[in-house]
Amino acid sequence: MPPTSVTVFGLGYVGCVTAACLAEIGHIVTGVDRDEHKVQNVREGRAPFYEPGLEDIVKSNVAAGRLRACRTAVEGLEQADIALICVGTPSEPNGNIGLDQLRRVTAEIAAELGKRPRSFIVAIRSTVFPGTCEEIVLPAFRHLPEVHVVSNPEFLREGSAVRDFREPPLTVVGGDNPSAVKTVAGIYENLGVEPCLVALRTAEMIKYACNAFHAVKISFANEIGALCGPLAIPALEVMDTLCRDTKLNISPAYLRPGFAFGGSCLPKDLRAVNYRASRLDLKVPMLESVMESNHQQLVRAMRRVDELQGRIGVVGLAFKENTDDLRESPVVTLLEHLIGKGREVRVWDPHIRLEAIYGANRDYILKSIPHIGRLLAPNLSELTSWGADHLVLTQKPSEDLRRDLTASGLPVVDLAGWF
Numbered sequence: 274m275p276p277t278s279v280t281v282f283g284l285g286y287v288g289c290v291t292a293a294c295l296a297e298i299g300h301i302v303t304g305v306d307r308d309e310h311k312v313q314n315v316r317e318g319r320a321p322f323y324e325p326g327l328e329d330i331v332k333s334n335v336a337a338g339r340l341r342a343c344r345t346a347v348e349g350l351e352q353a354d355i356a357l358i359c360v361g362t363p364s365e366p367n368g369n370i371g372l373d374q375l376r377r378v379t380a381e382i383a384a385e386l387g388k389r390p391r392s393f394i395v396a397i398r399s400t401v402f403p404g405t406c407e408e409i410v411l412p413a414f415r416h417l418p419e420v421h422v423v424s425n426p427e428f429l430r431e432g433s434a435v436r437d438f439r440e441p442p443l444t445v446v447g448g449d450n451p452s453a454v455k456t457v458a459g460i461y462e463n464l465g466v467e468p469c470l471v472a473l474r475t476a477e478m479i480k481y482a483c484n485a486f487h488a489v490k491i492s493f494a495n496e497i498g499a500l501c502g503p504l505a506i507p508a509l510e511v512m513d514t515l516c517r518d519t520k521l522n523i524s525p526a527y528l529r530p531g532f533a534f535g536g537s538c539l540p541k542d543l544r545a546v547n548y549r550a551s552r553l554d555l556k557v558p559m560l561e562s563v564m565e566s567n568h569q570q571l572v573r574a575m576r577r578v579d580e581l582q583g584r585i586g587v588v589g590l591a592f593k594e595n596t597d598d599l600r601e602s603p604v605v606t607l608l609e610h611l612i613g614k615g616r617e618v619r620v621w622d623p624h625i626r627l628e629a630i631y632g633a634n635r636d637y638i639l640k641s642i643p644h645i646g647r648l649l650a651p652n653l654s655e656l657t658s659w660g661a662d663h664l665v666l667t668q669k670p671s672e673d674l675r676r677d678l679t680a681s682g683l684p685v686v687d688l689a690g691w692f
């Protein structure tokens with residue numbers, strides 16, 4: 274892509290790094306900030322704060338004429354095709370984010386573009402909650418149909434921001450106008466990273482999902498470390514070894530929104546960890562909250578199924594596909610709930626025949642639902658011919674099952690997130 278003329282609003286940690294690094298990969302960049310000190314620093318070829326490697330990039334690109342700085346939108350927007358908004362969105366006392374800087378900067382840009390309407394892209398790089406572009410930014414440009422708004426969240430980390438810009442962990446561009454989305458993705462083309470092009474709200478949410486995930490990872494490692502301490506176990510060795518499993522641990526496994534977990538291991542082992550932690554007088558609130566989080570996922574599923582009218586055919590009784598283990602299956606709890614509500618319900622699981630299960634597995638299901646035998650359908654066609662009005666899928670379906678569910682013509686409520 275040929276060099277683009279980009280104006281970066283906000284020369285803070287994100288904006289200054291973005292402005293300098295975009296200039297370094299060949300774009301013509303103007304940085305705008307209300308803060309005279311930051312503007313003056315950049316003009317004089319200095320980084321306005323400490324960030325490894327930044328000062329050199331600012332200096333060389335100012336000298337090369339690819340990076341300049343100014344204080345107002347009037348000066349900043351003279352030649353630009355794209356505005357990257359990097360203003361602050363600080364936390365408010367109630368946890369919400371403050372959008373004053375965003376409101377103000379969009380109003381300034383809209384006022385300036387209003388004087389000379391032209392084709393223009395406003396890309397929001399600040400972290401804003403999903404819906405903010407639609408609720409705050411788009412309305413500011415409603416009277417300017419040539420202006421397109423995209424979300425382009427930033428993933429750099431302070432302390433390694435320049436390296437993160439050059440080797441981004443993720444490039445996400447979201448928006449409704451494919452040409453605008455492509456243009457913004459194009460400014461990062463030289464970095465050689467395949468951008469993820471998504472919808473506007475999706476881009477905003479991806480940023481929050483990433484940061485929440487990072488925070489959860491840190492707290493998880495810290496709680497495991499806290500547990501290792503009093504047990505005289507080397508926490509680093511435990512976590513390093515955990516990370517060596519790239520099939521189940523450091524991988525996409527278990528990172529798909531779906532139904533609640535269950536089975537004979539996860540609930541049991543989490544309870545044991547939490548019990549032992551409490552015996553050690555150790556607070557591990559994240560690990561303690563996992564069972565409750567799982568319960569809430571089940572409650573949400575129950576509410577979804579409660580809303581269905583008529584007969585309910587549940588597909589999948591075990592806690593996951595390809596097993597006949599019923600111990601602590603959340604589907605059993607779902608069925609108990611539906612039976613308790615007097616709903617007409619039957620269930621079919623491709624791998625469960627009551628006469629074939631025995632021991633703790635059989636005891637568990639008969640104790641939970643004594644008349645399960647009457648509810649179990651031997652196959653999908655019996656479930657449908659019984660008169661199910663809805664099929665509720667609780668497990669990952671095989672390709673054959675997916676086809677049969679579609680062929681049934683019945684509405685499928687997919688609790689597992691695969692359909």
Ligand SMILES: NC(=O)c1ccc[n+]([C@@H]2O[C@H](COP(=O)([O-])OP(=O)(O)OC[C@H]3O[C@@H](n4cnc5c(N)ncnc54)[C@H](O)[C@@H]3O)[C@@H](O)[C@H]2O)c1
Binds near residue numbers: 307361374378400
């Ligand atoms: N700091 C990080 O590591 C990081 C990483 C990823 C994303 N983010 C997100 O990026 C955004 C910016 O973060 P930051 O740390 O760079 O903030 P910051 O406070 O360091 O910088 C914001 C800058 O915007 C300027 N500004 C405010 N209103 C302006 C206006 N109308 N015109 C021009 N400039 C204006 C401020 O003067 C300030 O210099 C936030 O939404 C933040 O959550 C931050």
